Amino acid sequence: MPKDHDKDVYPEPPSRTPVEDRQSSLPNPALILSKLFYYSVDLPVTTFRDIVEGIQSGKKSHYYHQKFRRVPELTQCQEGDYVCYYEAEMQWRRDYKVDQEIVKVIQERLRACQQREGPSYSQNCYKELQQFEQVSKAFQSRYGDLGAYASARKCLMKQKERMMAEQQQA
Amino acid sequence: MVGMSFLRTAAAFTARLNPLKRTCQASNLLSRTVARSEQVVVRHGSHGKRMFIIKPTDFYDRRFLHLLKYYIILAGIPMAALVTFVNVFIGESELAEIPEGYEPEHWEYYKHPITRWIARTFYDSPVKDYEKMMALIQIEAEKAEMRQLQLEVRRHMREKGDGPWFQIQTLDKNLIDHSPKSSPDN
Numbered sequence: 001m002p003k004d005h006d007k008d009v010y011p012e013p014p015s016r017t018p019v020e021d022r023q024s025s026l027p028n029p030a031l032i033l034s035k036l037f038y039y040s041v042d043l044p045v046t047t048f049r050d051i052v053e054g055i056q057s058g059k060k061s062h063y064y065h066q067k068f069r070r071v072p073e074l075t076q077c078q079e080g081d082y083v084c085y086y087e088a089e090m091q092w093r094r095d096y097k098v099d100q101e102i103v104k105v106i107q108e109r110l111r112a113c114q115q116r117e118g119p120s121y122s123q124n125c126y127k128e129l130q131q132f133e134q135v136s137k138a139f140q141s142r143y144g145d146l147g148a149y150a151s152a153r154k155c156l157m158k159q160k161e162r163m164m165a166e167q168q169q170a
Numbered sequence: 171m172v173g174m175s176f177l178r179t180a181a182a183f184t185a186r187l188n189p190l191k192r193t194c195q196a197s198n199l200l201s202r203t204v205a206r207s208e209q210v211v212v213r214h215g216s217h218g219k220r221m222f223i224i225k226p227t228d229f230y231d232r233r234f235l236h237l238l239k240y241y242i243i244l245a246g247i248p249m250a251a252l253v254t255f256v257n258v259f260i261g262e263s264e265l266a267e268i269p270e271g272y273e274p275e276h277w278e279y280y281k282h283p284i285t286r287w288i289a290r291t292f293y294d295s296p297v298k299d300y301e302k303m304m305a306l307i308q309i310e311a312e313k314a315e316m317r318q319l320q321l322e323v324r325r326h327m328r329e330k331g332d333g334p335w336f337q338i339q340t341l342d343k344n345l346i347d348h349s350p351k352s353s354p355d356n
Contacts (some may be wrong), residue, residue, distance in 0.1 A: 052258055062266035063281050064274050081305050082311045090300070
């Protein structure tokens with residue numbers, strides 16, 4: 001087996017953050033600024049919040065996320081059954097909203113990753129990048145250019161066009 | 171440029187013509203020679219000489235701004251106080267899982283207490299709105315179906331002629347007076 005590279009020439013980075021070992025006697029500006037921020041902003045805000053929560057203690061009301069039942073989709077409706085059309089349309093609109101939020105969450109993850117990694121994001125955030133690409137491609141192909149007056153019918157017609165294009169290619 | 175120098179010469183000429191009417195003349199400002207006034211140093215005990223400053227009226231502007239501020243603050247302060255009290259003493263709701271077998275009321279899906287109050291007092295539940303819309307759609311669908319059926323029935327009745335529609339009432343046959351044609355020799 002070939003020899004491994006010389007570990008002393010390219011030392012691996014330390015696995016734990018090393019303890020700071022200050023040599024200079026100058027004051028640390030980061031420490032000063034953080035203490036300043038703490039006393040001027042953090043402490044008053046936290047005490048105010050604690051006072052308010054003390055006033056509000058007990059009798060907390062709750063709010064819930066609404067759960068919707070699944071109804072038959074547009075493809076499963078009889079022709080001329082306008083009530084079924086309406087329910088399918090409303091379900092499609094809710095799903096559209098949910099998908100928009102999903103895309104926003106993935107975007108937020110990518111943004112956070114890029115902020116963390118800095119200049120080397122294209123290498124370190126590979127998973128997030130792939131996920132974002134996949135999700136945005138899927139969103140674009142399904143809901144892409146439907147416009148402001150998007151509806152379930154238009155989405156279905158777009159899907160039909162997509163399937164026809166795929167069939168022509170194959 | 172030439173016009174300016176022409177104006178200046180004309181101003182100097184008019185200045186020379188009547189030396190008595192010198193002050194506050196437009197030509198005085200145009201000409202390079204300005205009437206020298208003797209400047210006297212005067213010390214007042216107050217903020218200086220009272221001037222009657224001539225400027226366009228700002229009465230209407232100031233009145234408008236005053237009224238604007240007044241009416242905004244008139245409603246603004248009670249609303250701000252109300253919202254502050256609600257936020258401090260009642261506070262927002264917390265997110266929780268829906269307990270088993272419990273159907274939350276439609277206002278319990280909102281976070282802020284004022285939104286909850288509005289949804290509870292003024293708005294119908296979204297389920298009710300949904301059902302109302304579906305009822306309207308059902309009514310319209312039934313109306314459309316009725317109209318289509320009516321057209322179909324019309325077509326059939328016109329074609330076949332054995333239905334109650336498209337019947338033209340003729341006179342009773344018993345009313346016909348056959349007497350002119352009853353005997354052949356009339």
